[in-house]
Amino acid sequence: MNSIRLYKNLFDQYEKYRETTLNSDIVKHSEITQKLDNLKQKNNFKISQLGKSVEGREIFSVEFGQGKTKILAWSQMHGDEPTATAALFDIISFFSTDDSFNDFRSFALNKINFHFIPMLNPDGAEKYKRGNAFNIDINRDALRKVSFESKILWNYAEKLQPDFGFNLHDQNSYYTVGRTNNPAAISLLAPPINHVKSIDYTREQSMQVIYKIFEALSIFVPDNIARYSDEHEPRSFGDNFVKNKISSILIESGFYKNDKSKNFVRKLNFIAMLAAFDTISQINFTKIDYTKYFNIPENQQLLFDLLLRNLSFKCEGNNFTIDIGIKREKMLDKNEKTFNYKSKIAEIGDLSIYYGIEEFDLKGYEINLPTPLCVEDAADFKILKNGIMEFEILNGFINAKEVKK
Numbered sequence: 001m002n003s004i005r006l007y008k009n010l011f012d013q014y015e016k017y018r019e020t021t022l023n024s025d026i027v028k029h030s031e032i033t034q035k036l037d038n039l040k041q042k043n044n045f046k047i048s049q050l051g052k053s054v055e056g057r058e059i060f061s062v063e064f065g066q067g068k069t070k071i072l073a074w075s076q077m078h079g080d081e082p083t084a085t086a087a088l089f090d091i092i093s094f095f096s097t098d099d100s101f102n103d104f105r106s107f108a109l110n111k112i113n114f115h116f117i118p119m120l121n122p123d124g125a126e127k128y129k130r131g132n133a134f135n136i137d138i139n140r141d142a143l144r145k146v147s148f149e150s151k152i153l154w155n156y157a158e159k160l161q162p163d164f165g166f167n168l169h170d171q172n173s174y175y176t177v178g179r180t181n182n183p184a185a186i187s188l189l190a191p192p193i194n195h196v197k198s199i200d201y202t203r204e205q206s207m208q209v210i211y212k213i214f215e216a217l218s219i220f221v222p223d224n225i226a227r228y229s230d231e232h233e234p235r236s237f238g239d240n241f242v243k244n245k246i247s248s249i250l251i252e253s254g255f256y257k258n259d260k261s262k263n264f265v266r267k268l269n270f271i272a273m274l275a276a277f278d279t280i281s282q283i284n285f286t287k288i289d290y291t292k293y294f295n296i297p298e299n300q301q302l303l304f305d306l307l308l309r310n311l312s313f314k315c316e317g318n319n320f321t322i323d324i325g326i327k328r329e330k331m332l333d334k335n336e337k338t339f340n341y342k343s344k345i346a347e348i349g350d351l352s353i354y355y356g357i358e359e360f361d362l363k364g365y366e367i368n369l370p371t372p373l374c375v376e377d378a379a380d381f382k383i384l385k386n387g388i389m390e391f392e393i394l395n396g397f398i399n400a401k402e403v404k405k
């Protein structure tokens with residue numbers, strides 16, 4: 001089967017492999033231990049406990065496939081970034097099924113030896129926060145390795161010496177594809193080894209695979225795939241792995257319209273990784289022109305959740321035109337299973353270069369806000385026009401109603 005046909009079929013039949021008991025936007029340690037317990041019954045998967053987090057939660061690896069090329073993929077090193085953890089279990093489910101994809105499966109399993117570490121930061125996952133139990137950002141701890149979790153990942157990679165490392169994250173909803181208003185559903189990065197962003201053979205291979213991921217995803221979402229900024233971060237795992245000859249691939253799950261619970265970007269992760277495995281399984285992938293990587297538009301942070309344009313604001317005899325950009329913070333409810341949103345005015349002024357996921361042109365409308373204008377918590381306010389139309393902003397969501405006094 002040619003690759004494009006394969007990716008289209010995988011996309012169409014994804015629901016067969018989706019681990020429906022896992023949410024895409026919140027995954028807890030207890031859920032994955034249950035999944036791994038079930039997986040232990042299957043002969044082709046080897047589950048190992050690698051150690052424990054600061055608060056004593058087990059961190060596991062899942063190994064399968066007998067190929068020569070070694071791949072290490074880890075997810076959720078930031079506890080509040082669970083999308084790829086769910087996607088890794090979809091991929092495990094795919095590789096444990098017996099159906100019309102058997103040719104591709106056995107091809108990949110004969111070429112690749114897979115090692116997945118789903119949920120590197122279970123303590124952060126429990127609290128839905130970025131850092132570990134000490135609030136240390138594991139992805140800024142690759143040099144010093146003070147966190148238990150960092151040591152586990154580093155030691156595993158040192159022993160395995162994988163050819164490829166898949167570093168799986170979620171990014172915020174505000175990234176766009178280049179300077180367009182298209183949100184970046186997935187951003188990809190071949191991390192650099194230094195501040196001048198040199199390209200050695202190891203990084204070149206990351207770029208080649210990433211270009212193929214980009215091509216595969218573009219079949220389905222041609223305007224929503226971006227390249228992450230390649231500023232060198234000396235303390236991160238990706239950059240340090242490349243220095244150690246592991247071709248690293250960063251996949252960031254971002255925002256896609258009408259996909260609040262991230263089920264669609266999870267599906268894109270599934271396709272992205274399988275396309276990468278397909279590419280890596282084919283010997284001639286090293287012939288891909290790596291400079292094509294730079295054709296992928298770089299992402300920019302140009303979005304607000306809500307952008308109100310051209311409001312008039314009166315203060316001490318002056319009349320200004322202002323735009324208001326509102327960002328919503330996603331917070332875990334007390335039940336620790338669902339979310340609510342707290343909003344803040346993130347910026348006021350000329351926001352004409354930005355876009356809103358939701359936006360309104362409110363020319364002719366007047367806003368009442370306390371001065372000085374940069375009141376962070378003033379996310380609840382009213383906008384009036386001649387007393388006939390009222391917009392109410394509550395918790396950052398806009399409510400329009402006619403008042404007709």
Ligand SMILES: [Zn+2]
Pocket residue numbers: 078081169170
């Ligand atoms: Zn992250």
